[in-house]
Amino acid sequence: MLKEHHKWFEHSIPLIASENIPSPAVREAIISDFGNRYAEGWPGERVYAGCVYIDKVEVECMSLAKKLFKAEFADVRPISGVVANLVIYSAFSNPGDVMLASSIPAGGHISHGKKEHSGTAGLVHGLEIEFYPFDAEQMTIDVDKTKKKVEELKAANKLPKIAMFGGSLFLFPHPVKELSDFLKSYNIHINYDAAHVAGLIAGNQFQDPLREGADTLTMSTHKTLFGPQGGLVLGFEKHGDVIKKATFPGLTSSHHIHHMAAKAITFAESLEFGKDYAKQVIKNAKALAEALSDFGFKVLGEKRGFTESHQIALNVLDYSDGGKVEGDLEKANIIVNRQLIPGDIKAGRNYFHPGGIRLGVSEITRLGMKESEMKEIASFIKNVIIDKKNPKRLVSNVKSFRRNYQKVQYCFDKKLGAYEYVKLR
Secondary structure, eight states, X not given: XXXXXXXXXXXXXXXXXXXXXXXXXXXXXXXXXXXXXXXXXXXXXXXXXXXHHHHHHHHHHHHHHHHHHTXXXXXXXXXXXXXXXXXXXXXXXXXXXXXXXXOTTTTOOGGGOXXXXXXHHHHTTOOEEEEOOEETTTTEEOHHHHHHHHHHHHHTTOOXXXXXXXXXXXXXXXXXXXXXXXXXTTTOEEEEEOTTTHHHHHTTSSOOHHHHTOSEEEEEEESSSEEEEEEXXXXXXXXXXXXXXXXXXXXXXXXXXXXXXXXXXXXXXXXHHXXXXXXXXXXXXXXXXXXXXXXXXXXXXXXXXXXXXXXXXEEOTXXXXXXXXXXXXXXXXXXXXXXXXXXXXXXXXXXXXXXXXXXXXXXXXXXXXXHHHHHHHHHHHHHHHTSOOOGGGGHHHHHHHHTTOOBOOSSSOOOSBTTOOOOOO
């Protein structure tokens, strides 16, 4: 089944916005002996012996992360973006405190969510969640209404301890600069969850949260930042000690050292190739959004040019719902995900049958695709959703389209196929 999966993705169009394809060098690190070892603690302060080379790699990994994101402090040990967010919750709040975040239909991530929705912030750390007011036309946080809401929360003795920017459906930069001074005047800690846009930030193509007023920056390392699955916390030295303790012993034991080594390679690749990659990602996202709009799709964010990130969001209610569309496209080897969009919850729709789908161009860009290929992909999507063609009859066309895009680009070594199955036996 592992081999079949590799073959399937070799012949598919992967448009999951939260995924990417790692380079051969990153894959090599993942299968190294580091994956069998423990290195609890901070380099030079380990609980176990045997960490001579692990320490050297981790110090280099932190150095590369700080250089890439122009940060004073980096903790490369969180094993996922969710754990990175939990580090922030643990370091800068207590159970029962209030956090301001985006709702899921407005782009928020489940790790920012309420307990009643099984969201990490509420369920695991016991935070009370208040949602940012959202401007659905602009597809971002409403600045003036947010200021008013914070003042109302203060009057109700529910002043937030943390303001969480960033999210899962993330088309445009968030108003960190516009709100940071206001939020800090209330001593609210500002965290920016860059899980989706970390590679665009690293490439100087999206926004610069740490210079715009964020206190800390969290992320996963495998979306627009094309690394292994893992997490990262960045910030300033003044917050270093409390972050370190929250990560270990608070939230990790082993921190998946093979992935830490792979992160170091990813940061080096991003320093070398990340700017060109990020520029092409945004060009591709815009080209795909425009082509889909030209075909008659309702693409969210139209008034702002559809997107400034790697993502595109479609309202598909004219044809079906997001769950049905996701399934039909998968039958054609086009891999997307269904997506809650503004208005879904009020209309009684749920995550299994939402009003939208989300597309991401991070992986296909790394395979070398450019604007002209985006038009072809839009045509395939139209064939399935608007024209109602049999998805299975499109598979051969998708396979033919994918034939010339089988190597990872924007990396040091391209000799291994992107989905080539590596057999060690």
